[in-house]
Amino acid sequence: MTLHLREAGKPAAKLRSEALQVLFERGLVNQCTDLTALDDHLAAGPVTVYAGFDATAQSLHVGHLMPLMALRWLQKLGHRPIVVLGGGTTQVGDPSFRNETRPLLEERQIAANMAGIRQSIERLVDMRGPDGALLVDNAEWLTEFKFLEFLRDYGSKFTVNRMLTFDSVRSRIEAQSPLTVLEFCYMMLQAVDFLELARRHDCTVQIGGSDQWGNIINGVELARKGDGLSLHGLTVPLLATASGAKMGKSAAGAVWLHPEHLSPFGFWQFWRNTADADVGRFLRLFTELPINEVDRLSALKGADLNEAKKVLATQVTAVVHGAEQARAALEQGEALFAGGREIADPTHTLPLARLSDGLGLLELLVAIGFAASNGEARRLVAGGGVRLNGRVIEDTHRRIKAGDLAADDRLALAVGKRRKALVSFS
Numbered sequence: 001m002t003l004h005l006r007e008a009g010k011p012a013a014k015l016r017s018e019a020l021q022v023l024f025e026r027g028l029v030n031q032c033t034d035l036t037a038l039d040d041h042l043a044a045g046p047v048t049v050y051a052g053f054d055a056t057a058q059s060l061h062v063g064h065l066m067p068l069m070a071l072r073w074l075q076k077l078g079h080r081p082i083v084v085l086g087g088g089t090t091q092v093g094d095p096s097f098r099n100e101t102r103p104l105l106e107e108r109q110i111a112a113n114m115a116g117i118r119q120s121i122e123r124l125v126d127m128r129g130p131d132g133a134l135l136v137d138n139a140e141w142l143t144e145f146k147f148l149e150f151l152r153d154y155g156s157k158f159t160v161n162r163m164l165t166f167d168s169v170r171s172r173i174e175a176q177s178p179l180t181v182l183e184f185c186y187m188m189l190q191a192v193d194f195l196e197l198a199r200r201h202d203c204t205v206q207i208g209g210s211d212q213w214g215n216i217i218n219g220v221e222l223a224r225k226g227d228g229l230s231l232h233g234l235t236v237p238l239l240a241t242a243s244g245a246k247m248g249k250s251a252a253g254a255v256w257l258h259p260e261h262l263s264p265f266g267f268w269q270f271w272r273n274t275a276d277a278d279v280g281r282f283l284r285l286f287t288e289l290p291i292n293e294v295d296r297l298s299a300l301k302g303a304d305l306n307e308a309k310k311v312l313a314t315q316v317t318a319v320v321h322g323a324e325q326a327r328a329a330l331e332q333g334e335a336l337f338a339g340g341r342e343i344a345d346p347t348h349t350l351p352l353a354r355l356s357d358g359l360g361l362l363e364l365l366v367a368i369g370f371a372a373s374n375g376e377a378r379r380l381v382a383g384g385g386v387r388l389n390g391r392v393i394e395d396t397h398r399r400i401k402a403g404d405l406a407a408d409d410r411l412a413l414a415v416g417k418r419r420k421a422l423v424s425f426s
Helices: 018-025 035-043 062-076 107-124 147-157 167-174 186-201 210-227 264-272 276-286 291-298 302-321 323-339 361-367 374-382
Strands: 003-005 031-033 048-054 080-086 134-137 203-209 232-236 348-350 386-388 410-415 419-425
Touching: 018 035, 018 062, 031 035, 031 210, 035 203, 035 232, 048 062, 048 186, 062 080, 062 107, 062 203, 062 232, 062 276, 062 302, 080 107, 080 186, 107 134, 107 302, 147 186, 147 210, 167 210, 186 203, 186 210, 203 210, 210 232, 264 302, 264 323, 264 419, 276 291, 276 302, 291 302, 302 323, 361 374, 361 386, 361 410
Parallel strands: 048 080, 048 203, 080 134, 203 232, 348 419
Antiparallel strands: 003 031, 031 232, 386 410, 410 419
16 A cells, blocks of 8 residues: 655645645645545545544534544535544544543443534534435444454454554553553454445545544555455644644643534634634635635734634634624624723623532633633733733632622633633523
8 A cells, every 4th residue: 555645735746636636725634545546536526535533522622623624625526524423432432642541431421422513513514415414323333243253354354563553552552551452442443434434335535633544544454455445544634733732632621613612702712812823724724715815814914914813713613603603703803802892792601500619710711712721721820811800810729609700690701901701600
């Protein structure tokens, strides 16, 4: 098998397929299996392509937008997406590039997580009509296997020698962190997913984050050895800022896609506060604006770049939450950023029960998207940049209780002069 690593946006040769041209142009390609073969395959006619997401939380986060935007573009160009929710694989937990075992979830929690994730998926890909995107659960086939049957049919197609070469496994071993047999088998399960989708839905392409490269290759090789199929894999870059900081990967600091976990306005604010150096790249990755408009906005300087940030925030919010929510967020943002006026309506709503034992101020800053992690929140508070109900708070251990709320069960939170929120508890 020929493998290719290409800098996003710079394929080695002219491409035949519009699909790959667009994905490279938008910066959505990191690695792929045989580039020429994949290009020819996409150019030959509509194909079915999938990306999978384990249900480890009740919402996806911005890190998941990369493969989802790739699926969205492919669907616009005539290909059919499948989104696989890992009702089966979540019971094992993907060990890729983690230093510790994921907590094992009960089936009831997995089902609840899948229901929340589904709501975001339905806004990001079009599931209408006979050719619409499919949403499937890999528990359909994985839970049907008997242990000895699985080992006999698939275990013989994998070698431990090969599996140990993949970075996701090697990094855990080199760190001398325990790797259970359960986790070690995860890549086999994902490989079976690809084969089952090829058999059931004629799916021939898998897309995933760059940390999924080894899992994807296993699926391609399993299909070749088991059924003589020629499948293809493509990874998108992991989401990071120009400074190199990862985005959306920390459970503590995730920027959620589900509105119950982060309001559309809080989501809009996150993108409006994008660092200058990231605006152009994020416009390519997360909006559907024409490239010439992306280039125009990216070239803006100084105060004019703020207009580009508002466009970015509004466009991404429209993709994730819909045009109406994006317009409302823009209007509220205009009031905050331009006029500095106080907020009349809540920007975020949290369960009142979270105050029963006191809600940490750092936790609140992360929950509404004003900080990407507890560490960043701590620095903001310690630096005197956080105001609670108009008063500067410098105590990083401050906990918020029901007594801190106004009569209408709200509290005002601000970071600096421009980031403001009115949080309602109900």
